[in-house]
Amino acid sequence: MNTEAQKFAGKVALVTGGNSGIGLATALSFAQHGADVVIAARREQEGREAVAYIESQGGRALFVETDVSDGQSCKNVVEKTTAEFGRLDFAFNNAGLSGRAIPTAEFSEDVWNRTMAVNLDGVFLSMKYQIPAMLESGGGAIVNNASVAGLNGAAVPGCAYVASKHGVVGLTKAAAAEYANQGIRINVVCPAVIKTPMAEEAFADPVFRKMTYEQHAIGRVGEPEEVASAVMFLCSDDASFLTGIALPIDGGFMLFKG
Template sequence: MSGTAGPLLEGKTAIITGAAAGIGRAAAQVFAAHGARLVLADVDARGGEDTLVLVEQAGGKAVFVETDVTVTDQVDAMVETAVRTFGRLDCAFNNAGTDGDSVPLAQSTDSNWQHVIDVNLTGTYLCMRAELRVMSAQQAGSVVNTSSIAGLVGVNMGLSAYTAAKHGVVGLSKAAALEYAHKNIRVNAVCPGAVRTDLLDHVIRSGALTEEAARGLQPLDRLGAPPEIAQAAAWLCSDQASFVTGVAMPVDGGATCG
């Protein structure tokens, strides 16, 4: 998606949450390949450290911070690590998320609802709040939040809490884009379709969706790959997207174009 020669994110410092696996791990590798210095964050310390090793083996610069995005102090420490280690924070890919239980709404539990909202929506809010404080002082920055096609349309997979949370991420992104445009800060969301990740595998194992049905949701008739989402996020974070803000970008094989 770069369109011109040279790394998209050369010299920029980026935070990536949910970096232990899936889209987050792919983003760590893609952002590093595009020249970014990284703060990798995840509640899964072992997976996060493995991602760090992959980035460093490829010649990238990164640190890992064990972070639960639902805990304010840990989120604040993550952002402070970026500034302390690299001197500034240019972009953030708030990607941590969970799908929760795949059950009809009437059979869902309070604990499932709260957990899904806490991780996907409140976690994104807490990350944005800490990141925007730094970017506001700099008068520059770019934030990309991971939503989903479930943030654009309803999904019939027993994922009411997930769908509500991901719609909230889109709304939060748009509101922040308006609030911070005058400070030269852009805020966008990326909305993946069915992508081959542990999260999708969990939905398939639950019986809420078959792999064939997941492919069939998308006119391109295949699952997405994590690096395809990561490349979209990298472009949105880069200066090449300097006139793009408040967008919920589908990367979904055409699933939401009908």
């Protein structure tokens, strides 16, 4: 057996928004590394398809319909996880809404509130219920998903998205400091543009595509699997001395922002 491939055997990983894009790639990667995987997301059909795929590859997975903006829902998915698999070792808090590039003075209060409820409250509520389960399991690792928009300001993708993702970076650092000496490491990834179905639609416009690619020093946007591999690293013992870091996964995007 390839021990590297099975390095998470016996571990349990929970991925919010694990039925699509970056979350799906990360859920599949956890399964490839031998972990049992819980997919916490809203859309049932995509969630069940992901579970069926993992099971067809010999893995174990569970879909739990979850709305991360609702504390009871976040509590429920952790309870279902420990009931089914007996423990919780890793969480990737990835569920999020995309931004709206509308100036602050014209920004709708409803869109602001919904963006904060999913992107920021969703990470807080997820960690609130994951952390006790991880402490019960003897420790663990959490990776939150922010964005390069959590590290610098920009008119695109808009004020609510930028503020929510800066919030995720701050929240990660506070929680990392609180639990560092209790065996839970908490880090945050900050991707630049990643080729998910949503981004693909925007790239149908060749001018937009060229402009976006050129914003990344590497000359292209990222693949969901390139975020997943950073999450695998941050959850592994290879990252045993890393906590509270905000890691850009950006093909050099931030090089142009200094």
